[in-house]
Amino acid sequence: xxxxxxxxxxxxxxxxxxxxxxxxxxxxxxxxxxxxxxxxxxxxxxxxxxxxxxxxxxxxxxxxxxxxxxxxxxxxxxxxxxxxxxxxxxxxxxxxxxxxxxxxxxxxxxxxxxxxxxxxxxxxxxxxxxxxxxxxxxxxxxxxxxxxxxxxxxxxxxxxxxxxxxxxxxxxxxxxxxxxxxxxxxxxxx
Amino acid sequence: xxxxxxxxxxxxxxxxxxxxxxxxxxxxxxxxxxxxxxxxxxxxxxxxxxxxxxxxxxxxxxxxxxxxxxxxxxxxxxxxxxxxxxxxxxxxxxxxxxxxxxxxxxxxxxxxxxxxxxxxxxxxxxxxxxxxxxxxxxxxxxxxxxxxxxxxxxxxxxxxxxxxxxxxxxxxxxxxxxxxxxxxxxxxxx
DNA sequence: TCGCACATGTAACGTGTTACATGATTCA
DNA sequence: TGAATCATGTAACACGTTACATGTGCGA
Numbered sequence: 365x366x367x368x369x370x371x372x373x374x375x376x377x378x379x380x381x382x383x384x385x386x387x388x389x390x391x392x393x394x395x396x397x398x399x400x401x402x403x404x405x406x407x408x409x410x411x412x413x414x415x416x417x418x419x420x421x422x423x424x425x426x427x428x429x430x431x432x433x434x435x436x437x438x439x440x441x442x443x444x445x446x447x448x449x450x451x452x453x454x455x456x457x458x459x460x461x462x463x464x465x466x467x468x469x470x471x472x473x474x475x476x477x478x479x480x481x482x483x484x485x486x487x488x489x490x491x492x493x494x495x496x497x498x499x500x501x502x503x504x505x506x507x508x509x510x511x512x513x514x515x516x517x518x519x520x521x522x523x524x525x526x527x528x529x530x531x532x533x534x535x536x537x538x539x540x541x542x543x544x545x546x547x548x549x550x551x552x553x554x
Numbered sequence: 555x556x557x558x559x560x561x562x563x564x565x566x567x568x569x570x571x572x573x574x575x576x577x578x579x580x581x582x583x584x585x586x587x588x589x590x591x592x593x594x595x596x597x598x599x600x601x602x603x604x605x606x607x608x609x610x611x612x613x614x615x616x617x618x619x620x621x622x623x624x625x626x627x628x629x630x631x632x633x634x635x636x637x638x639x640x641x642x643x644x645x646x647x648x649x650x651x652x653x654x655x656x657x658x659x660x661x662x663x664x665x666x667x668x669x670x671x672x673x674x675x676x677x678x679x680x681x682x683x684x685x686x687x688x689x690x691x692x693x694x695x696x697x698x699x700x701x702x703x704x705x706x707x708x709x710x711x712x713x714x715x716x717x718x719x720x721x722x723x724x725x726x727x728x729x730x731x732x733x734x735x736x737x738x739x740x741x742x743x744x
Numbered sequence: 745t746c747g748c749a750c751a752t753g754t755a756a757c758g759t760g761t762t763a764c765a766t767g768a769t770t771c772a
Numbered sequence: 773t774g775a776a777t778c779a780t781g782t783a784a785c786a787c788g789t790t791a792c793a794t795g796t797g798c799g800a
Contacts, residue, residue, distance in 0.1 A: 477711030521667030
């Protein structure tokens with residue numbers, strides 16, 4: 365299909381354009397210079413992504429010649445673009461998201477300032493914390509099954525087990541972060 | 555090129571075959587049922603990956619009809635396959651790896667049992683801890699630059715800042731894990 | 745005038761995702 | 773006999789990576 369859900373990179377671009385109209389080059393710099401770089405980089409990904417967003421009418425570009433003769437295409441989100449972005453931000457977090465799309469979740473959260481609604485932030489963090497707990501239960505069950513194999517033929521090697529433990533640690537960190545963040549927003553409300 | 559470095563999925567397959575010859579279906583089950591699933595899934599990725607590994611002569615398959623009439627192709631790593639895998643495990647960790655290929659790093663570590671060499675494990679963890687610290691320094695510098703913008707026009711929104719903080723937390727967790735793991739292996743040596 | 749930063753792109757390539765296809769075997 | 777599981781695959785598609793191409797404006 366030509367109109368599947370945008371990718372993380374496309375949402376990241378859409379979100380950055382939400383704060384101010386920018387050119388492809390400006391956006392590239394953001395990715396190159398900040399931690400946003402995890403979500404991609406380099407012209408080969410960004411320019412095509414912008415073109416796709418334009419084709420789907422989620423953003424619109426306008427050539428700017430005011431600064432100099434050198435043309436510069438400034439993009440801004442369209443009304444539907446802003447709506448699609450908002451829908452993405454507010455989309456309910458699923459267990460699958462927590463299992464495999466953690467990158468997307470933190471990217472979404474990073475753009476929650478554009479919503480300007482403390483309630484949404486709280487809801488996001490609450491659901492996130494709950495889903496993380498659910499997934500942690502799964503992981504702990506898996507760990508229990510692993511230790512039951514200990515000493516037997518199908519025993520999981522020590523390094524693999526430690527890698528797995530680390531995975532658990534990471535999810536614990538997500539849970540802690542979500543809860544700390546919730547507290548922080550509650551304090552600010554007072 | 556037809557013979558670039560194998561992907562994470564290919565290395566994961568190669569590593570699993572290192573412990574025992576298995577069929578594509580067996581491997582699929584491992585990915586479906588364990589935390590390994592993060593590195594992919596589903597026939598559409600695994601069978602082509604196996605075919606590529608076979609074409610590059612890193613694994614070889616043999617049809618097994620002993621169990622039943624139903625043919626089952628059992629794969630095992632070739633000598634060069636084992637060598638390439640070993641080289642991958644021992645490859646020096648770069649800052650770039652820590653920046654963007656954390657998944658690959660933990661996957662590598664998970665297979666360190668196949669090396670059966672405590673020294674390599676220690677080296678891996680030491681370099682990892684060092685590189686993580688280096689990267690943390692970068693992140694802290696970025697954070698300092700961010701807070702200098704506070705109150706000004708280019709101020710980074712609160713949610714983005716918190717997402718960034720979380721990134722820092724994640725790397726701290728990596729550092730802690732690496733150091734704890736080192737201690738654990740040292741204790742075992744006594 | 746030399747080189748660098750600005751600015752925008754394209755082309756080849758490989759890989760993963762999703763969805764579909766096929767057939768054998770086992771068990772109720 | 774029918775359903776589930778075993779077992780192996782293919783095809784369409786979109787995306788990201790790498791590498792290359794092109795040209796402007798500015799400062800030394």
